[in-house]
Amino acid sequence: MHALQLAEEDLISCCGDLGAEEWNARPGGIAPLAFHARHIARSMDRLLSYAEGRQLDEAQITALKSELNEGAVPDEIKAELRAAFERAAIGIRALADRNLEEFRTVGRKRLTTTLGGLLVHLADHTQRHVGQAITTAKVVRAMRGT
Secondary structure, three states: OHHHHHHHHHHHHHHOOOOHHHHHOOHHHOOOHHHHHHHHHHHHHHHHHHHOOOOOOHHHHHHHHOOOOOOOOHHHHHHHHHHHHHHHHHHHHHOOOOOOOOEEEEOOOOEEEEHHHHHHHHHHHHHHHHHHHHHHHHHHHHHHOO
């Protein structure tokens, strides 16, 4: 849970002051900051579904397909992130007394894993995309000269 708290703090501190143009910029063709933020929020939701023993619903699949959509509005993405981090904290707390070796499946192919494996992956995956978001934000700032 601590990794997610740090991820949220890092995202806010590095990206909070950027405007819509910066959130949607693709310097050198890389994925925009908006993608990383959406992906963080939505992948946490998906991984928690698997951790809870559920498969993805249609809304989650639709959200997955829209992560690279252009025209992101920073305030909407920040609100989505805040809500996702809050839901993740609640979901992780609800799983706290479970056996981390409990069997889980992931995806359409129902790949096997454990509850603990999913929770570690959730934290690791989030941190990796936070790093990518921070790097993208730095490149965008350098391009605009600030």
